[in-house]
Amino acid sequence: MVVAIALKSISPVNVEERKNLDIRAGDVIRVHQKIQEKGKIRLQVFEGLVLSRKHGREAGATFTVRATLSGVGVEKIFPLYSPMIDKIEIIRRSKVRRAKLYYIKEKASREQRRGLRKMSLVSLSTTSDREAAEAEAKAKESAAAEEPAAEEAKAAE
Secondary structure, eight states: OOOOOOOOOSOSSOHHHHHTTOOOTTEEEEEEEEEEETTEEEEEEEEEEEEEEESTTSTTOEEEEEEEETTEEEEEEEETTOTTEEEEEEEEEOOOSOSOOTHHHHHHHHHHHHHHHTSOOOOOOOOOHHHHHHHHHHHHHHHHHHHHHHHHHHHHO
């Protein structure tokens, strides 16, 4: 007697496809993430360098992606088999000698500090209302003191 068993999919994600994707540290990838706002679902693209891949190919596998957006370093940790990830594209693959590239964070902040070192210091400031009123009062006092002296000089001529 032959019994036919229908395999039921547990996840809406194509698990085999994600398993065979082989994301590694050093890859530059583009992750298309589904974001739900006001009842609508839109795709948001996050492109960056993979710093680490954890937990191999098991169900809880994750990968960390770092990108610099508007001059600020942003890191996101994505579950590999998340149904909220629509698509993952590998753009560039680099040969790296470490499994985890956490030192890139420090390297990026060092580059930022180097850039700041090249900037010149400028001392500009604004005055408070009280300081502006005091300066104006002093100017009026000195102008009032100079007026009689100017009139006496004209009379002497």
